[in-house]
Amino acid sequence: MSGILNSSIGRKFAMALSALFLMFFILQHFAINILSVISPDAFNEASHFMGTFWAVQYLLQPVLIIGVIFHFVMGFVLEIKNNKARQVSYAKNNGGANSSWMSRNMIWSGGFILVFLVIHFLDFWIPEINTKYIQGDMSGLLADGEGYRYFEELQHKFVPIWRVALYCIGFVFLSLHLLHGFNSAFQSIGANNKYTKGLKGFSKIYAIGIPLGFIFIALFHHFNH
Amino acid sequence: MNLTLKIWRQKNANDKGKMVDYKVNDISPDMSFLEMLDVLNEQLINKDEEPVAFDHDCREGICGMCSLYINGEAHGPDRGITTCQLHMRMFKDGDTIYIEPFRAKAFPVVKDLIVDRSSFDRIQHAGGFISVNTSGNTIDANAIPVNKHDADKAFEAATCIGCGACVATCKNSSAMLFVGAKVSQFALLPQGQIEATDRVLNMVKQMDEEGFGNCTNTGACEVECPKGISLENIARMNTEYLKASLKG
Numbered sequence: 001m002s003g004i005l006n007s008s009i010g011r012k013f014a015m016a017l018s019a020l021f022l023m024f025f026i027l028q029h030f031a032i033n034i035l036s037v038i039s040p041d042a043f044n045e046a047s048h049f050m051g052t053f054w055a056v057q058y059l060l061q062p063v064l065i066i067g068v069i070f071h072f073v074m075g076f077v078l079e080i081k082n083n084k085a086r087q088v089s090y091a092k093n094n095g096g097a098n099s100s101w102m103s104r105n106m107i108w109s110g111g112f113i114l115v116f117l118v119i120h121f122l123d124f125w126i127p128e129i130n131t132k133y134i135q136g137d138m139s140g141l142l143a144d145g146e147g148y149r150y151f152e153e154l155q156h157k158f159v160p161i162w163r164v165a166l167y168c169i170g171f172v173f174l175s176l177h178l179l180h181g182f183n184s185a186f187q188s189i190g191a192n193n194k195y196t197k198g199l200k201g202f203s204k205i206y207a208i209g210i211p212l213g214f215i216f217i218a219l220f221h222h223f224n225h
Numbered sequence: 226m227n228l229t230l231k232i233w234r235q236k237n238a239n240d241k242g243k244m245v246d247y248k249v250n251d252i253s254p255d256m257s258f259l260e261m262l263d264v265l266n267e268q269l270i271n272k273d274e275e276p277v278a279f280d281h282d283c284r285e286g287i288c289g290m291c292s293l294y295i296n297g298e299a300h301g302p303d304r305g306i307t308t309c310q311l312h313m314r315m316f317k318d319g320d321t322i323y324i325e326p327f328r329a330k331a332f333p334v335v336k337d338l339i340v341d342r343s344s345f346d347r348i349q350h351a352g353g354f355i356s357v358n359t360s361g362n363t364i365d366a367n368a369i370p371v372n373k374h375d376a377d378k379a380f381e382a383a384t385c386i387g388c389g390a391c392v393a394t395c396k397n398s399s400a401m402l403f404v405g406a407k408v409s410q411f412a413l414l415p416q417g418q419i420e421a422t423d424r425v426l427n428m429v430k431q432m433d434e435e436g437f438g439n440c441t442n443t444g445a446c447e448v449e450c451p452k453g454i455s456l457e458n459i460a461r462m463n464t465e466y467l468k469a470s471l472k473g
């Protein structure tokens with residue numbers, strides 16, 4: 001087991017595990033966000049629970065942050081190593097003849113996701129941490145005390161069209177990343193078997209459906225506030 | 226057919242090298258790609274110029290010696306073939322054809338289009354074998370029953386000719402299709418079990434030391450492989466590697 005991260009396959013394996021974890025997280029994130037369209041009250045309840053339950057805040061949240069950081073740092077490490085493995089490039093290379101654009105540009109789609117994540121953290125995570133742990137207001141209530149603040153804050157965020165546009169672009173890159181990444185993660189952990197074909201169909205639904213769902217939520221709040 | 230060729234010329238391993246243009250005329254569409262290069266070399270020799278050095282041996286798609294990155298693809302535009310099996314009918318009169326060596330840090334250029342693929346040999350030496358007694362009391366391989374499915378999969382993996390097209394094609398210069406095939410062909414058979422743990426650990430270690438890249442699962446190798454070696458073999462190697470790491 002020693003030094004598994006020092007081997008090519010070990011690194012790929014760790015990359016895939018972090019990616020699978022992130023894909024699971026995003027599914028859960030989506031499930032809560034879609035509540036904001038269906039029922040603001042349910043969305044408020046779920047947000048308050050996630051934002052104050054100790055196991056989520058002190059256990060899952062750090063795991064998630066470490067997971068994201070591990071994933072993109074390892075992404076950059078692999079990219080650098082892979083570029084080193086070919087020092088003279090081809091005068092003519094026809095990559096499109098044998099592989100998808102998405103698979104050859106994971107570092108670009110991932111890079112844009114990283115930019116999006118920074119914006120997303122500044123938009124939601126930092127204010128949330130500020131309210132709860134710096135101001136010390138764990139109530140989750142609006143300033144006037146009339147009900148929860150989460151839904152109002154969400155609606156407010158999606159008023160400026162530039163932010164909606166930025167989020168939409170971010171999700172397009174997520175979709176491109178996952179169109180290759182979803183199946184790739186299973187291949188990396190060594191799962192290539194009779195289920196692979198079925199999984200490929202499901203991966204398309206996930207990789208297009210989930211980002212599209214997030215885009216729908218952003219647009220919904222932009223036009224309904 | 227009349228063609229313009231853009232060929233990588235490099236005097237030796239230390240030379241910088243560059244692309245040089247050549248013209249060849251009256252090429253028959255029925256020629257193989259290597260025969261077309263023979264025509265070019267005859268021209269060059271007649272003009273007292275240095276012929277283009279390229280690898281080849283069997284010229285029937287079984288030895289894996291011929292290499293070449295042709296118009297941006299390993300072994301050129303056709304599928305399931307080596308360069309010696311590529312025919313000029315895949316090109317049109319007046320075409321410009323780029324001809325480059327297989328490129329990877331682990332495949333250094335020796336001269337012109339010839340690269341040194343002995344890194345593959347060293348990976349094989351690290352574990353691509355089974356130890357059997359061959360001193361007169363060899364056991365008949367058929368004495369050990371193998372189920373048909375596994376036998377077929379092992380045979381498919383064993384058809385890898387070690388040409389290196391997978392590495393040349395891979396955007397990361399990864400050798401995982403080759404090593405995956407070599408690990409799989411034994412991992413699937415009872416004869417391969419005894420050394421299974423050491424085999425995969427040692428072969429992957431050697432692969433990494435040679436400076437090949439990491440697999441991103443683009444699948445380009447599988448498409449360009451002359452023998453149709455499947456990505457399944459990489460997945461199998463990954464599983465074997467994980468099992469072995471947990472044990473060792």
Ligand code: HEM
Nearest residue numbers: 016019022072075106107110111114181182184185188441
């Ligand atoms: C934070 C910015 C991100 C960067 C810089 C990034 C970068 C990368 C890179 C470079 C790869 C390819 C690694 C390789 O060559 O094997 C990759 C794979 C992957 N990424 Fe990301 N990524 C990011 C975010 C995400 C997110 C948010 C998700 C999921 C929701 C995700 C899911 C995946 C998946 C599923 C794979 C395939 C794993 C595999 O091949 O084993 N990534 N990422």
Ligand code: SF4
Nearest residue numbers: 385386388389391450
């Ligand atoms: S896996 Fe295919 S492309 Fe790679 S060395 Fe073997 S035969 Fe050549």
Ligand code: FES
Nearest residue numbers: 282284289291309
């Ligand atoms: S020369 Fe032997 S495979 Fe082409």
